[in-house]
Amino acid sequence: MRDAYHEELDSLTDKLVEMTRLVRSAISRATTALLDSDLSLAESVISRDEDVNATFAAIESSIYDLMARQQPVAVDLRMVITALRMGTDLERMGDLAVHVAKVARLRHPDSAIPPQMRSTILEMGQIAENLVTKAGACVASRDVESALELEQDDDAMDRLHRKLFRLLLAKDWAHGVEPAIDITLIGRYYERYADHAVRVAQDVVYLVTGTRPT
Amino acid sequence: MRDAYHEELDSLTDKLVEMTRLVRSAISRATTALLDSDLSLAESVISRDEDVNATFAAIESSIYDLMARQQPVAVDLRMVITALRMGTDLERMGDLAVHVAKVARLRHPDSAIPPQMRSTILEMGQIAENLVTKAGACVASRDVESALELEQDDDAMDRLHRKLFRLLLAKDWAHGVEPAIDITLIGRYYERYADHAVRVAQDVVYLVTGTRPT
Numbered sequence: 001m002r003d004a005y006h007e008e009l010d011s012l013t014d015k016l017v018e019m020t021r022l023v024r025s026a027i028s029r030a031t032t033a034l035l036d037s038d039l040s041l042a043e044s045v046i047s048r049d050e051d052v053n054a055t056f057a058a059i060e061s062s063i064y065d066l067m068a069r070q071q072p073v074a075v076d077l078r079m080v081i082t083a084l085r086m087g088t089d090l091e092r093m094g095d096l097a098v099h100v101a102k103v104a105r106l107r108h109p110d111s112a113i114p115p116q117m118r119s120t121i122l123e124m125g126q127i128a129e130n131l132v133t134k135a136g137a138c139v140a141s142r143d144v145e146s147a148l149e150l151e152q153d154d155d156a157m158d159r160l161h162r163k164l165f166r167l168l169l170a171k172d173w174a175h176g177v178e179p180a181i182d183i184t185l186i187g188r189y190y191e192r193y194a195d196h197a198v199r200v201a202q203d204v205v206y207l208v209t210g211t212r213p214t
Numbered sequence: 215m216r217d218a219y220h221e222e223l224d225s226l227t228d229k230l231v232e233m234t235r236l237v238r239s240a241i242s243r244a245t246t247a248l249l250d251s252d253l254s255l256a257e258s259v260i261s262r263d264e265d266v267n268a269t270f271a272a273i274e275s276s277i278y279d280l281m282a283r284q285q286p287v288a289v290d291l292r293m294v295i296t297a298l299r300m301g302t303d304l305e306r307m308g309d310l311a312v313h314v315a316k317v318a319r320l321r322h323p324d325s326a327i328p329p330q331m332r333s334t335i336l337e338m339g340q341i342a343e344n345l346v347t348k349a350g351a352c353v354a355s356r357d358v359e360s361a362l363e364l365e366q367d368d369d370a371m372d373r374l375h376r377k378l379f380r381l382l383l384a385k386d387w388a389h390g391v392e393p394a395i396d397i398t399l400i401g402r403y404y405e406r407y408a409d410h411a412v413r414v415a416q417d418v419v420y421l422v423t424g425t426r427p428t
Binding site (some may be wrong): 063071073077078081165169173185 | 285292298299395
């Protein structure tokens, strides 16, 4: 049987995995809201970010408790410190999904995404979901090999991000400056979301090995 | 005389203040590089980001040492945990200055900033410097009142950020999509830089009072 101390450490992991689920759902709904110009879905992403923040607040509070009462050392200390870092990244991923949803809300009932860019944005959303799903699995399993794989999926996001710019700068771009601004920001939000997912996976590597991948 | 433990805690503060100096210098040089299309200045921002990262790595390493050997409690524990958060924010501010410098480098020998936007960008750069200077002073002094003032300076940044969009969307915008993309990203970098400076100040409030400003 696990003692109370180790149960608290396990519960940190559970809460982090819960955060990955919440921010995966958020980016998934935000992408659909953006592509379908779905106002109520966009609103749901914005209002439910509170759940992400509340889960992070619970993690922070557990960390202070654990630190003050239990004085964790070695891998347990790394767990507590990396939980704080991972929680910070996941909270930010929730914010980025909210930013995407706010663009959808701002342009409703129009869509911020011109037809020739829909498939690229859809793919960016899918990669973002895939990255956070994998990051969550790594947090739960502490599997270093799969954590290291996330970098490659992030390369796919970077390629799509560059593709967005190529489409914006193509000679046949006929939508003017306003959609270009929206798409520049949206592209940045997805790219940052992916970067934070990779950082979560890197923290899993650090947690297990004591060394951060370069 | 301070004992070794408290000297280590003080040294955390010193290193954080040093990070604020480094990232203030970085955003200052990045702004000048952008406005004067100064390639060597841009390169210096990019290469010297290593100093910021090395200082943060030293902070992280001190934190693990302190945690493992000293088991800090109460305000000392808050200091150690917030140092980790503040260091993360300051490291990110260094990255954002690098992003600004990279736009300058990409467009060199041209300038990414059309004439009618120079004064706005200059002002955003000045507010960014001002915010990080104040954040550094708060970290050193632990003065809650001045930490709370940073929110207002950040409002000024938000106003300038909105002004950038108005200029981009004005009927007389004659520079096409590419400069609009550059300026959208640059505006975002300054705005995020300011947000991170505000977070550092909020962490000072938390460190002193145990409560985070909402």
